[in-house]
Amino acid sequence: MNRPPRSGPTGEPALRTDVLTARRIVVKVGSSSLTTASGGLDSDRVDALVDVLSRSRTTDTEVVLVSSGAIAAGLAPLGLTERPRDLARQQAAACVGQGLLVARYTASFARHGLRVGQVLLTADDISRRAHYRNAYRALAQVLAMGAVPVVNENDTVATAEIRFGDNDRLAALVAHLVRADLLVLLSDVDGLYDGDPRRPGSRRLREIRGGQDLVGVEIGSAGSSGVGTGGMVTKVEAARIATDAGIPVVLTAARHAADALAGRETGTFFHRTGERSADHLLWLEHASSPRGTVRLTPPAARAVLQRRGPLLADGVTHADGDFVAGDPVELLDENGRVVARGLAGLDARELPRLQGRSTREVVHQDDLVPLVRPAPSGDGAPAPAPARVRVRIRTAAEYARAGTAPDRPGD
Numbered sequence: 222m223n224r225p226p227r228s229g230p231t232g233e234p235a236l237r238t239d240v241l242t243a244r245r246i247v248v249k250v251g252s253s254s255l256t257t258a259s260g261g262l263d264s265d266r267v268d269a270l271v272d273v274l275s276r277s278r279t280t281d282t283e284v285v286l287v288s289s290g291a292i293a294a295g296l297a298p299l300g301l302t303e304r305p306r307d308l309a310r311q312q313a314a315a316c317v318g319q320g321l322l323v324a325r326y327t328a329s330f331a332r333h334g335l336r337v338g339q340v341l342l343t344a345d346d347i348s349r350r351a352h353y354r355n356a357y358r359a360l361a362q363v364l365a366m367g368a369v370p371v372v373n374e375n376d377t378v379a380t381a382e383i384r385f386g387d388n389d390r391l392a393a394l395v396a397h398l399v400r401a402d403l404l405v406l407l408s409d410v411d412g413l414y415d416g417d418p419r420r421p422g423s424r425r426l427r428e429i430r431g432g433q434d435l436v437g438v439e440i441g442s443a444g445s446s447g448v449g450t451g452g453m454v455t456k457v458e459a460a461r462i463a464t465d466a467g468i469p470v471v472l473t474a475a476r477h478a479a480d481a482l483a484g485r486e487t488g489t490f491f492h493r494t495g496e497r498s499a500d501h502l503l504w505l506e507h508a509s510s511p512r513g514t515v516r517l518t519p520p521a522a523r524a525v526l527q528r529r530g531p532l533l534a535d536g537v538t539h540a541d542g543d544f545v546a547g548d549p550v551e552l553l554d555e556n557g558r559v560v561a562r563g564l565a566g567l568d569a570r571e572l573p574r575l576q577g578r579s580t581r582e583v584v585h586q587d588d589l590v591p592l593v594r595p596a597p598s599g600d601g602a603p604a605p606a607p608a609r610v611r612v613r614i615r616t617a618a619e620y621a622r623a624g625t626a627p628d629r630p631g632d
């Protein structure tokens with residue numbers, strides 16, 4: 222956006238223009254930056270963060286806070302000494318902890334005369350177009366009325382299938398949802414390192430301009446806090462989602478939040494790599510777990526890839542799964558390769574009598590996101606999209622199936 226930079230401190234080199242010009246910022250803070258060593262919320266750290274964010278508000282910058290910490294905050298009150306591995310007790314901890322977390326933010330922002338509004342989201346809620354619009358409207362209105370939205374995943378109702386699984390990715394998707402100019406990821410580590418930051422010799426990477434800068438970087442799982450979930454893996458994935466959608470990202474330690482928001486050279490800066498994309502399609506691609514598959518005829522697969530129109534039932538040869546209208550589905554070519562994701566316009570049980578013959582719409586054109594690109598030569602074979610454009614982020618359920626997930630809720 223072409224806005225005049227906010228005034229920054231003078232005489233300092235290398236202020237980040239993208240930060241100074243940002244008027245709407247999503248800030249995500251991890252559990253490890255909000256809790257004490259013995260567990261429970263650390264009021265001093267919450268207040269320190271809120272002081273920084275409140276200063277941004279007075280410089281006319283809107284802030285959306287995505288805050289983890291519900292499960293961590295609920296541990297001690299429930300007599301738990303460590304983060305439970307089972308979903309039911311994580312949900313119980315989140316039930317107790319989310320209230321405490323928001324109460325703490327409410328009191329802390331009130332010191333600056335600011336109100337907070339709690340927003341709890343599940344991936345399922347917002348991968349549907351209508352829900353997506355509702356979420357946008359609510360967040361935009363909270364901001365317009367001068368309050369600070371405090372967003373978290375709705376841990377108490379999110380099952381493995383419908384959860385984001387980590388707040389880093391949630392924050393990237395929220396940044397896209399609210400059309401933020403900047404995403405700031407605050408953690409217990411002051412940036413992305415080329416290897417384990419605890420290992421002597423590891424170097425902080427100051428700037429990432431695209432996937433090529435990540436080659437050879439050891440991106441590891443959660444640190445030693447015992448309350449963080451995704452580690453660097455989910456932060457780098459979140460940065461990819463945001464930068465692909467045209468939103469630059471600063472990743473740094475919570476204690477450097479003031480410097481980060483003043484545009485000073487701290488942490489790792491991920492430059493934008495793409496353009497803003499059509500609204501809910503990013504959600505469809507990154508936030509949704511498919512509920513079924515639909516196999517297409519070759520002409521239908523080509524039409525879908527070129528986004529030439531809706532997918533009609535006469536282009537379908539087979540469907541699997543128990544999806545209903547509005548559910549995300551994967552669209553496969555005749556070889557079984559996933560070529561797109563879409564929101565089903567009808568129920569799976571309706572398809573057998575329609576497929577191959579009817580012109581009923583199976584997926585609306587606006588609800589389709591191609592995952593591979595059509596070959597420029599026109600030989601019919603889809604060419605893979607450049608990695609920069611299509612980074613497939615695994616859902617929590619996929620992580621769990623692959624057995625590679627760090628300790629995260631829902632596993």
Ligand SMILES: Nc1ncnc2c1ncn2[C@@H]1O[C@H](COP(=O)(O)OP(=O)(O)O)[C@@H](O)[C@H]1O
Pocket residue numbers: 250251252253254407408409410412413414415416417418438439440441442443444445446448449450451452453
């Ligand atoms: N290449 C890397 N650079 C920086 N940190 C890394 C890297 N690989 C793994 N990590 C770990 O990721 C941790 C941050 O993730 P996490 O514990 O999930 O924090 P949060 O609660 O802020 O989300 C760091 O404490 C660090 O130990």
Ligand SMILES: N[C@@H](CCC(=O)OP(=O)(O)O)C(=O)O
Pocket residue numbers: 250251252253288289290291292293315373374376386387388389448449450451452
């Ligand atoms: N929704 C969960 C947080 C999940 C999460 O991603 O945690 P973190 O890695 O600390 O950002 C909670 O509030 O406890």
